[in-house]
Amino acid sequence: MSAESDMDFSDNDGDDYDYYGEQDDCDMETVDHSKSDPEYFTFSCLKVEEVDKLLNESIELLSDSLQVTPSLAKVMLHAYEWNAQEIINKYKENAIEVLVNSRVKPRVSTIQASRxxxxxxxxxxxxxxxxALACGHYFCNDCWAMHFEVQIMQGVSNTIQCMAQDCEVRAPxxxxxxxxxxxxxxxxxxxxxxxxxxxxxxxxxFCPGPNCQV
Incomplete structure (x- = not known):
């Protein structure tokens, strides 16, 4: 191969050729990913204690505002995606509708079961x-205990329902x-x-990392 065909990677001043252009690598840190990456979003990492505090603030707000137990507040918040203010506003307009939508009360009145x-x-x-729950379906406490144990062992918690057939009322x-x-x-x-x-x-x-509690 002749000398003329050899590629010259040096500039006139004898400096090494910049393969990646003249932009300093440090400039990459200044790129606004929120504009360049459509899937980018800001986030904060929270510990279990911090999440508990965040959830309890909503529970306390709803419980105090509607004068309901924290357990019932949790059922309603779960149903309304933790929007406490939305629940408060709708509860003032139609309390029964909110309780039915949250499955705290049945959609239709039920006849109180015999004890x-x-x-x-x-x-x-x-x-x-x-x-019995708000639906009025009474069962012995031993059967309730067995029902809850089976549901919990299957990984069910917030959505445990009454044992009565076709009853959608959830147990707080x-x-x-x-x-x-x-x-x-x-x-x-x-x-x-x-x-x-x-x-x-x-x-x-939850963090998608295996066994991560963040």
Whole structure:
């Protein structure tokens, strides 16, 4: 090969040739990714304690505003994607509609079930050993406990429903915990509750990294 065909990578001053142009690599840090990347968004990393605080602020606001228990506030917030102000406004207009949409109350009035015998096990325990949700479907506490244990072991928490056929009323946290005596099961249930709260919140996402709690 002749000398004329060799490529000369030097400029007139003898400096090394800049393969990547004259732009300094440091300038890359000044690029506004929010404009160049359509999938870019700003975010903050939160610990479990910080998320708990964020959720509890909404729960406390709704509970105080509507004079309902924190457990019922959680059910409504889960149904309305944690928009406490929207719930408060709609509750003032039509409280029953909000409670029905949140599955706190049934869509149609139900006839109060008899407490003479449990509809699941047919046993006849003492009257004080029966419990019911707002729908009025009474079952013995032993059957409630078994129902909740099965649901929790399957990973269900916020969406546990009444045992009555076709009843969509959901069991609030305090009702579930009052029928779940096992500490390990209670802890498992509350872990699932936290997970579901995060998933239902429009501004929260779990880190996709394996075993990451952020």
């Amino acid at each position: 003479s015998a449990c509809a699941v096990c047919a046993n006849t325990p003492a009257v004080h050993n029966f419990s 946290e305090d009702f579930v915990l009052s029928h779940v005596p096992k500490p390990s099961l209670r802890e498992r249930y509350q872990q699932f509750m936290f997970r579901d709260h995060v998933k239902s919140h429009p501004q929260l996402r």
